Amino acid sequence: MVMNSKIEKLIKQFAKLPRVGNRAAQRIVLALLQDKTGRIEKLVEALVDTNENIHACPICGVLTDRAMEKCEYCRDMRRANNMLCVVRDLSDVWTLEKSGVFGGRYHIIGGLLSGVAGITPEDLNLANLSARIADEKITEIIFALPNTIEGKTTQQYIMSIIDKENIKFSELASGVPLGGELDYIDDGTLSLAFGGRRTI
Amino acid sequence: MVMNSKIEKLIKQFAKLPRVGNRAAQRIVLALLQDKTGRIEKLVEALVDTNENIHACPICGVLTDRAMEKCEYCRDMRRANNMLCVVRDLSDVWTLEKSGVFGGRYHIIGGLLSGVAGITPEDLNLANLSARIADEKITEIIFALPNTIEGKTTQQYIMSIIDKENIKFSELASGVPLGGELDYIDDGTLSLAFGGRRTI
Numbered sequence: 001m002v003m004n005s006k007i008e009k010l011i012k013q014f015a016k017l018p019r020v021g022n023r024a025a026q027r028i029v030l031a032l033l034q035d036k037t038g039r040i041e042k043l044v045e046a047l048v049d050t051n052e053n054i055h056a057c058p059i060c061g062v063l064t065d066r067a068m069e070k071c072e073y074c075r076d077m078r079r080a081n082n083m084l085c086v087v088r089d090l091s092d093v094w095t096l097e098k099s100g101v102f103g104g105r106y107h108i109i110g111g112l113l114s115g116v117a118g119i120t121p122e123d124l125n126l127a128n129l130s131a132r133i134a135d136e137k138i139t140e141i142i143f144a145l146p147n148t149i150e151g152k153t154t155q156q157y158i159m160s161i162i163d164k165e166n167i168k169f170s171e172l173a174s175g176v177p178l179g180g181e182l183d184y185i186d187d188g189t190l191s192l193a194f195g196g197r198r199t200i
Numbered sequence: 201m202v203m204n205s206k207i208e209k210l211i212k213q214f215a216k217l218p219r220v221g222n223r224a225a226q227r228i229v230l231a232l233l234q235d236k237t238g239r240i241e242k243l244v245e246a247l248v249d250t251n252e253n254i255h256a257c258p259i260c261g262v263l264t265d266r267a268m269e270k271c272e273y274c275r276d277m278r279r280a281n282n283m284l285c286v287v288r289d290l291s292d293v294w295t296l297e298k299s300g301v302f303g304g305r306y307h308i309i310g311g312l313l314s315g316v317a318g319i320t321p322e323d324l325n326l327a328n329l330s331a332r333i334a335d336e337k338i339t340e341i342i343f344a345l346p347n348t349i350e351g352k353t354t355q356q357y358i359m360s361i362i363d364k365e366n367i368k369f370s371e372l373a374s375g376v377p378l379g380g381e382l383d384y385i386d387d388g389t390l391s392l393a394f395g396g397r398r399t400i
Binding site for chain 2: 005006007009010013014016017018019020023024026027028029030031032033034039040041042043044046047048049050051053054063065089090091094183
């Protein structure tokens with residue numbers, strides 16, 4: 001294809017993004033280039049502004065852009081201190097917050113154990129988990145991991161490394177479809193799954 | 201949703217792009233933020249670099265980032281000078297170039313006449329078209345506009361304002377599905393449609 005090199009480079013950058021193919025990337029770039037309202041400038045500003053200010057919360061792993069070191073979930077005094085919800089990544093936190101079914105603390109592990117993908121416990125954000133449970137006097141750990149083999153394996157592993165004394169473990173009730181990812185569940189189902197969580 | 205304001209702003213910017221919904225925008229932003237290979241920097245660089253260097257070719261309307269005023273299609277001496285292909289926008293040029301079925305010049309009109317959307321002839325890039333046809337000694341004008349009511353209306357309008365002496369008009373052969381947009385046609389069909397173009 002005879003095309004401008006800079007435009008082509010920009011299309012390639014967009015085509016690398018998740019859920020954006022080459023044709024969608026072309027449409028996006030064209031819409032941006034033909035726009036007269038400064039969308040490129042706004043997008044660049046938002047990207048730079050976020051990128052320069054982002055850091056992972058040292059407690060829970062949530063990416064935050066606040067000036068404070070701790071994220072808004074760890075600093076929020078109104079949240080239940082004794083309940084900890086273990087999730088895979090930040091989008092799961094967003095999904096749960098949107099549904100409003102959980103008012104405790106989060107812990108993002110950043111992935112799932114997988115022999116195939118070569119993800120080992122060292123790759124997950126687990127180093128400070130035991131200390132956290134003791135420090136914050138956690139009494140219940142709720143696993144909100146994907147209902148897949150990897151999710152369950154990871155859950156079993158985490159349970160095996162935690163001192164079980166005075167800790168209640170629970171997982172989301174069935175209601176989460178098998179093989180399903182948290183991202184795609186409607187708030188109602190998620191609410192039922194939270195309400196019906198069972199001790200394991 | 202309790203969320204970081206900067207991240208939220210960034211998600212909103214992505215959600216405004218064509219073919220990107222709110223959920224896809226969340227996934228995109230998360231992938232960018234979690235990336236360790238400098239994808240945000242590369243994306244920003246490509247956006248800024250393109251945005252600062254882009255301009256519309258004064259002859260045909262193609263957006264170009266080259267240092268020269270004229271675009272690469274207008275400057276290319278190997279292209280047939282007497283054939284002019286009228287298209288709606290730059291993505292149609294990309295589609296045609298990718299298929300390799302046309303080796304003449306382009307003219308981007310930038311839209312289609314539409315009573316509903318309030319698009320009038322003044323909104324289209326038609327001001328220099330007659331002069332161009334005379335200057336460049338165009339002998340054939342090929343309309344490659346969408347095969348829709350608006351496309352055909354626009355085509356009729358353009359034919360009505362051009363001095364028809366010594367000019368052959370043609371449109372893409374049927375082969376372009378009714379209601380179809382050029383973007384979604386495979387190269388084979390497009391090639392047939394070009395080969396079978398008929399005088400009108």
